Amino acid sequence: MQKFLIIFLLSGSIFAFPSCRTPFQHLSATADSSFTALEEFRPAFGVGFYKTEVDVTGRHLSGILVIKKMPDSSMRVVFTNEAGPVYFDFSWTAVGEFIVESIMAQLNKKSVIKTLKKDFELILMNRLVQGKYEIRESETQRWFIFSRPKGYDVYLTNKSSTTLELMKRMGKRKPVVKATMVPDVDGIPSSFTIEHQQFQFKIQLNKMKRDVIE
Amino acid sequence: MRNIIVTTTFCFFSTVLYAQYSGYTAVPDPAAFKEQFSSNSKKTESIQSDFTQEKTLSLLSEKINSKGKFWFKRENKVRMEYQQPFQYLLVMNQGEILIKDGVKETKVSSSSGKLIQQVNRITVDCVQGTVFSNPDFITKVFENKSGWLVEMTPVAKNMKELFKNIVVIIDKSDYAVQTVEMNELRGDQTKIRFLNKQLNAKIPDHLFAVR
Numbered sequence: 001m002q003k004f005l006i007i008f009l010l011s012g013s014i015f016a017f018p019s020c021r022t023p024f025q026h027l028s029a030t031a032d033s034s035f036t037a038l039e040e041f042r043p044a045f046g047v048g049f050y051k052t053e054v055d056v057t058g059r060h061l062s063g064i065l066v067i068k069k070m071p072d073s074s075m076r077v078v079f080t081n082e083a084g085p086v087y088f089d090f091s092w093t094a095v096g097e098f099i100v101e102s103i104m105a106q107l108n109k110k111s112v113i114k115t116l117k118k119d120f121e122l123i124l125m126n127r128l129v130q131g132k133y134e135i136r137e138s139e140t141q142r143w144f145i146f147s148r149p150k151g152y153d154v155y156l157t158n159k160s161s162t163t164l165e166l167m168k169r170m171g172k173r174k175p176v177v178k179a180t181m182v183p184d185v186d187g188i189p190s191s192f193t194i195e196h197q198q199f200q201f202k203i204q205l206n207k208m209k210r211d212v213i214e
Numbered sequence: 215m216r217n218i219i220v221t222t223t224f225c226f227f228s229t230v231l232y233a234q235y236s237g238y239t240a241v242p243d244p245a246a247f248k249e250q251f252s253s254n255s256k257k258t259e260s261i262q263s264d265f266t267q268e269k270t271l272s273l274l275s276e277k278i279n280s281k282g283k284f285w286f287k288r289e290n291k292v293r294m295e296y297q298q299p300f301q302y303l304l305v306m307n308q309g310e311i312l313i314k315d316g317v318k319e320t321k322v323s324s325s326s327g328k329l330i331q332q333v334n335r336i337t338v339d340c341v342q343g344t345v346f347s348n349p350d351f352i353t354k355v356f357e358n359k360s361g362w363l364v365e366m367t368p369v370a371k372n373m374k375e376l377f378k379n380i381v382v383i384i385d386k387s388d389y390a391v392q393t394v395e396m397n398e399l400r401g402d403q404t405k406i407r408f409l410n411k412q413l414n415a416k417i418p419d420h421l422f423a424v425r
Contacts, residue, residue, distance in 0.1 A: 047274070047276065049278065051300050053315065053316070053318070059320070060313075060315065060318050060320045061320075062302070062313075062315035062316075062318075064269075064278060064300075066271060066273075066274065066278075068273060068274065070273070076273050078271055078273060080269065080271065080278075080402070082280070082296060082300065082302045082315075083267070083294065083296070083302070083304060083404070084396065084404060085376045085377070085396070085398055085402070085404075086271070086398060086400075086402050089273070089400070101400070102399075102400050104375075104376070105372065105375045208299055208300070209299070
């Protein structure tokens with residue numbers, strides 16, 4: 001299972017070609033330069049427990065993902081098998097530095113770690129303050145576009161920025177990952193879906209109720 | 215002077231050894247115990263029980279608790295059905311593994327799922343009495359009035375990367391496993407307790423179907 005995950009994560013990186021054109025030229029520039037409205041959608045962990053399913057080209061892996069904000073304001077993401085050991089344990093310091101606390105040997109490949117890091121950074125929205133950004137608009141949506149070394153993290157809201165409709169990780173031209181988040185009243189989203197566009201790799205997180213797991 | 219150092223060192227390590235598992239002392243004749251355990255376990259043709267699982271992640275103050283049903287049938291057939299707070303089914307039958315997560319089924323062959331095989335072999339080995347012949351571990355045995363404590367320390371490379379040790383507690387009254395405690399290198403722990411055991415009840419084969 002892990003071998004397949006590694007092979008397909010590796011193949012995903014092939015599609016991140018650099019290019020001179022930006023994929024946002026069809027959108028209008030806005031006078032708005034603040035992403036405060038977007039920050040309203042940033043998940044407010046505490047601690048969240050998610051039943052997690054990973055599908056990679058017909059293969060299936062499941063477990064429990066725990067996302068926790070630590071007392072020192074660092075963020076921890078731990079994925080464990082339901083019946084056995086921890087697959088990986090990642091953390092981000094308060095200033096956004098990424099640390100691999102532990103990872104199962106079979107998953108311990110640079111490309112796997114890099115892909116998972118970027119996927120989680122997209123949905124946790126913990127890199128908004130890093131790098132250049134711009135805000136553009138279509139007829140119905142507002143695009144918050146954050147430049148990254150090999151592409152962009154993009155968050156699409158409705159025009160009035162009251163609903164977060166889609167999160168995208170893009171290469172220089174094409175989307176690499178599309179993700180959605182369903183908010184919940186406690187600030188800890190009830191679900192996330194992360195779907196890679198260049199190969200079949202999907203992560204589905206569904207929140208577990210705390211009272212049944214403690 | 216040398217004698218003092220040797221005696222002090224011996225006392226220190228003896229204390230550490232016994233302090234490790236409070237209330238337990240080392241079994242004086244492990245070889246005899248292993249033989250006795252193995253021969254008595256063979257009398258158990260099947261086990262049906264409930265189980266609770268307590269997962270402690272080192273970063274959390276919270277524990278992740280789950281529970282379900284467990285079945286074992288000789289030879290090498292195990293079914294673990296997690297029922298709360300999630301649905302998760304694990305069936306092992308003669309080296310083949312079926313995992314059902316919600317509605318999705320995954321079959322793991324003996325060649326592609328070596329790690330899963332090794333982890334699950336621990337449970338099978340414990341319940342059918344072959345734990346001491348598992349080459350992936352070296353074992354130490356301790357006892358108290360009601361049970362034996364078997365400490366399994368991994369020697370196989372891939373198991374060493376995962377586990378510090380696995381501690382199994384066996385009930386002296388029926389030679390059945392009471393708890394399996396998997397201790398990972400970074401302090402994470404999974405503890406499974408078997409409750410309401412029924413030994414040698416008739417269990418239909420279809421519960422262990424993996425095809």
